[in-house]
Amino acid sequence: MNEQTATNLTEVERARRVALAVQDVSKTYGATRALDRVSLEVTGGAIHGLMGGNGSGKSTLIKMLAGVVTPDEGRLSLKGGWIDARSHTPARAKASGLHFVHQQNSTFPDLTVAENLALGRGFESTAVKSINWHAQKARARQVLDRFEIDVAADAHLVRLSPAAQMMVAIARALQDQDDTDERGVLVLDEPTASLPKHEVDVLLTALRRYAADGQTIIYVSHRLEEVTAITNEVTVLRNGCVASRLTGAEISHDTLVAGITGSSPSSKQGGSRRSNDVIASRVHLSQSAGFRETALTLSRRTPNGTTDERLLVRAGEIVGIAGLLGSGRSRMLKQIFGATPRDDFDVTVRSGTVPPSDMRTAMKRGLAFVPENRLREAALPELSIAENLSITSLSEHSRVGWIRPARERKAAQRLINEFGVRAPSTRAPLTALSGGNQQKVILARWLQRRPDVLLLDEPTQGVDIGARNEIHELVRAAASAGTAVLVVSSDFGELAALAQRAVVVSGGEVVDSVDGPLTEDILNDIVYAQEKAL
Incomplete structure (x- = not known):
């Protein structure tokens, strides 16, 4: 040879x-x-x-x-x-x-495992072209056994653990x-x-x-x-x-x-002082006001007429909310902001009480909310970056009810520069940006209002390490300028890096609290101990 x-x-x-x-x-x-x-x-x-x-x-x-x-x-x-x-x-x-399972899972939580698997290839049918449910469940069990997924074929997907749901999505992609x-x-x-x-x-x-x-x-x-x-x-x-x-x-x-x-x-250690200085100049609390006054209180009315404080967050403090998926942690943030109804606890901020299901008043009282799913719940994808930034402060860019586009774009460019958003122009659609830059636009939208309380749900989900560090820096800068921050994250390492202390939520209730310094292992141990006890 x-x-x-x-x-x-x-x-x-x-x-x-x-x-x-x-x-x-x-x-x-x-x-x-x-x-x-x-x-x-x-x-x-x-x-x-x-x-x-x-x-x-x-x-x-x-x-x-x-x-x-x-x-x-x-x-x-x-x-x-x-x-x-x-x-x-x-x-x-x-x-x-080539088989794909995308970040935005395309499974259907209200359908059974067998039905979700069938949507990937078609239902088993009888001679008269009706669905053969017996054959469909039998085939689903074969697929589950093949991929060693220990769930029932007739179980509704919403009742499965998140990992099991993802494995069903993978099995659906690979079943043929x-x-x-x-x-x-x-x-x-x-x-x-x-x-x-x-x-x-x-x-x-x-x-x-x-x-x-x-x-x-x-x-x-x-x-x-x-x-x-x-x-x-x-x-x-x-x-x-x-x-x-x-x-x-x-x-x-x-x-x-x-x-x-x-x-x-x-070379990344130390961070940038610029965004700290910029945000501090935009937030109305001064050092002399003191950061230890109470900015947010959640309290529950007891049957005997007394008030039971469930959670208290002070100005300038970052408090993490730890809990497993389904613990009610995200719902709690939505309830505080008024995006989801509440009737079992009261919300009080420095400017007064926040009525339930009233987002407009919540904003007037100084609350800001960045939800978990920015594309579905926060972004206006087809509108420009300038329009996405101005949506929470339209009065500053309008005259007698008419938006002044030049003024809106000028303000947007200032925010793009201040928050380190990498964007081709203020006129570009939000979808032209990467996920991390979209998230910085959403943060800038709210922080320009100088909020007393910032509610963050999964603030760095799906962003790269560079954008994650930049977003963390923006959050810390807002807190150092006096904003109280309440943050939910599935990544307990992120909570340990951001928060001075944390509360543990299960079943929509605050069941424990953890003083700093925090570590991922400490939070894991406490959360799972609470779940086991319940």
Whole structure:
């Protein structure tokens, strides 16, 4: 065997091991280069991490793989055959064995597991074309057994744990993949974004099992600890380009941070003083006012006519709300703000009481609320960045009832600069921004009102480490200027990093409190101890 033949055999063997390859793919939107000659190789049976900051090109690359975005140039190889990436379509993606479970889960919580699985491929039917429920449940049980998901086929999805719901979504995506054929590629986009820590561990264990059985997985996540724990290889994107490729022992917290941000973790220490100074100038509390006066009180009326204080937050304090999914933690924030009815407790702020189900009065009383699902509950996606910023302060940009666009855009540009929003212009739609920059727009929208109380629900869900640090800095700056902050997060590490103390919520009630200094382990231990006791 000559050297050339040996080289050719090596290339053939390598090609057989590569389940998916992308070569020199580019995509431009106007003046923005979303992907710049990106190349990627995913080894068959590996868990391949795809990482990068918001705006790095991850979403564009995933959409290209799904066939819903057409690149300007490049090639794509699935199961060994190269095609022009511009000819890739959703139908070809499916036929080639590409399966996707997106961050916004498309399962239906009010339907059963069997019904959710059927929506992925069609219902079993009788000879007269009615649904054969017996056959449908039997087939669902086969799928559940195959993926080792210990739930009942007739259980409603809403009653399952978050990890089990995600595994059902994965099983639905892969259910028609024949075990005897070459496995396809499963793309998971932020699968743990809303999962608490113990549920993350359950899901990661399942994914390791699937990969050991030969399933190739592309794992997209902002959570560095998960990527270091589960992946065999990683591709990091930055500014539309491949910043680094890592395998095996090369994958570490520091190498991932360096790839994502372009600098070592140590260079990020210390933060920026600018946003602290800017926000302090925008918040009306002065140092002389003192930060220890009570800014928010939740109290419950007892049968004997006394008042039982459930929660008290002082000016300048950041208080975390810890609890498992379904504990009522998010509902509590909505009740405080008046977005959800309440009748079992009273809300008092420095300017007076806040009536239930009255968001307008809550805003007048100095409350601000950033909900968990920004796209559905906070953003106006098709409106411009300027319009999204001005929606909470229209009176400042209007005259005799008419909006003054020039004034609105000028104010928006000032906020963009002050809050470090990376945006092409104030006229661009909010959807043109990355997730982290969208979240900073929502924060800026509220902080320009100089709130007494800021309610945050999952403030960094689905954003990269750079944006997460910037958002944390903005929150700390608001608190240092006197705003009381009440924050909910599924990531107890985030609560430990942000909050001076925390309360534990279960069943919509405050059942415990934890004074600082906080750690993720302390919060985990207390939350699960409370759940076990209840």
